[in-house]
Amino acid sequence: MASGDPTPDGVVLWTRVSVAAGATVPVAWTVATDAALADPVASGSATATPGTDHTVHVTVSGLLPATTYWYGFTSAGEHSTVGRTRTLPAPDGPGGRMRLGVVCCAHYATGYFNAYARLAEQDVDLxxxxxxxxxxxxxxxxxxxRDHRPRGRCLTLPDYRARHGQYKSDPDLQLLHARHPVVAVWDDHELAGNAWWDNAAGHDPRHDGDWPRRRAAAVRAYREWMPSGLPDPSDPFRIWRTVRLGPLADLVILDTRLAGRERPVAGRRPVVGVRRRNRTLLSREQWAWLEEELAGETGRWTLLASQVVVAPIHLLAAGGAVGRRLGATGGGLIVNSGQWDGYPSERDRLLGLLARRRGGALVLSGDLHSSWVARLAAEGGRGEPLAAEFTVPAVSAPTFARALAPKVRGARSVLEWAIHRANPHVAWVDTAGHGYVVLDVTAERIEGQWWHVNRVGKRTETERLAATWWLSRGDPNPRLGSPAPGRA
Ligand SMILES: [Fe+2]
Known part of the structure; x- marks a missing residue:
């Protein structure tokens, strides 16, 4: 069971009942102020049906802001384990501090979810x-x-449902859900590798069938199996939304993967195609909403969640006339046309909006399977810093270093040296760590802690604080903090 999308007075509770395929069964739920569920404050019943793969969503309301609750489900005399959750602070309530865990990229077949288990133990609000x-x-x-279930790629609704079911059976993911509410957004692999609205690099219609049908199956299974509400009940594809974290911050969550994304430049020569600068990443509707969210100074931090990295990441610096002739954008040959690098006009527009927040904006991103801190600036990163970006490492998917550095001693150091040389706006990079980030947010300061686990090939409890970076309100330049010794 799990909880998600908390508000100041409620939260979404989720469970799934294991029963015969055709069965319809009642499920009772309880929310209480104690872990024994002896002091209930809300309760009710729902129905698990085959139509939703026996998953159940309950939207609870009437709870108190910034309060920890416990919850559980009962069906046919069987009790679920008890989960813990927490509501958000009221918009006009006391600010104080909030702590967020940030994660992405958990590949079941390539590693254990040690990072989830360690994050479960952290004191975070969501x-x-x-x-x-x-x-x-x-x-x-x-x-x-570990072996994936079902074997091979997911193409149909039963495939995606079974895959979600397998992930939810992982004890470390279960622990994370039992301890903290989750606010989630999809990236490409919930659907297919390098997906955009009209297709995916990981989808060949000649063998894989109709893309809209596959896309609908993937999103349906995601909706069934994730502890999330629908920002627009009439549109299962809408995932972009704003979560107001009391008076402290707005968590503005983009969909940079599906709604509005045009096909990225394909293949091995990404820089050439990026010359067409007006490729779109966000839909017109999403831009209109974002313009409103970033309209002016609010006194709150803006935490902008983008699945893909905003900062330019050049493999090679190639500025001036030579670079232009090579087709380089913003001063270099890019690594990945699927991130904002492949959509340079859209990035300029985003930076223009972030600049309005006058050092009160932080971008949170993932997808690159590595840890980064960057200053976001116009002119391909060479202008005045406008905002900062923190990129979180993968939970267990193969790292950036594994993909790009040859498997010889010292190759990773050379790769990171080359990245710094070609990307002076990158303040810090670690291409080899798996883990998660904890953000500690107060009105004046945001501190990001990059916790890295020591391995993913085995279940382990060892982690270390790889780096701490912080931001002061009004100053878009991230500052390095001093790392503390590992907790385990
Ligand atoms: Fe990933």
């Missing part, structure tokens, strides 16, 4: 999941740690 909560396919050329 967990933001930036996507790749499941992987629809095996990682190419990677050794498997």
């Amino acid at each position: 967990v933001l999941h930036l996507g790749d909560y499941i992987y629809e396919a095996e990682a190419k050329r990677e050794k498997w740690t």
Whole structure:
């Protein structure tokens, strides 16, 4: 069972009942002020049906703001384990401090979810999941740690449902859900590798069938199996939304993967195609909403969640006339045309909006399977810093270093040295760590802690604080903090 999308007076509770395929069964739920559920404050009943794969969503209301609750389900005399959740502070309530866990990219077949278990133990108010909560396919050329179920790629509704079911059976993911409410957004692998609205690099209609049908199946299974509400009940594809974290911050969550995304430049020569600068990443409707969210100074922090990285990431610096002739954008040859690098006009527009927040904006991103801190600036990162970006590492998917550095000693250091050389706006990078980030937010300061686990090939309790970076309100330049010793 799990909880998600908390508000100041409620939360979404989720469970799934294991019964015969055709059965319809009643499910009772309880929310209480104590872990024994002896002091209930809300209760009710729902129905688990085959139509939703026996998953159940309950939207609870009438709770108190910034308060911890416990919840549980009962069906046919069987009790679920008891979960803990927490409501958000009221918009006009006391600000104080909020702590958020941020994660992405948990590949079941390539590693254990140690990062989820460690984050479960952290004292956070909620967990933001930036996507790749499941992987629809095996990682190419990677050794498997565990077998995926079903075998092979997910193409149909039963495939996606079974894959979600397998991920939810993982004890470390279960622990995370039992301890903290989750606010989640999809990236591509909830659907297919490098997806955009009209297709995906990981989808070949000649063999994989109709894309809209596959996309609908993936999103339906996601809706069934995630502890999330629908920002627009009439539109299951709408996932972009704002979560107001009391008077402290607005968590503005984009959909950079589906709604509005045009096909990225494909193949091995991404820089050439990016010359067409007006490729769209966000839909017109999403831009209109974002313009409103970032209209002016609110006194709150803006935490902008983007699945894909906003900062330019060049593999090679190539500025001036030579770079232009090569087709380089913003001063270099880019690594990945699927991130904002592939949509340069849209990025300029986003930076213009973030600049209005006058050092009160922080971008949170994932997808790159590595840890980054960057200054966001116009002119491909070379202008005046306008905002900062924190990029969170993968929970267990193969790392950036594994993908890009040859498997020889010292290659990772060379890769990171080359990144710094070609990207002076990158303040810090670690291409090899798996883990999660904890954000500690107060009115004046945001501190980000990058916790890295020591391995994913085995279940382990060892982690270390790889880095701490912080932001002062009004100053978009992130500052390095001093790392503390590991907790385990
Ligand atoms: Fe990923």
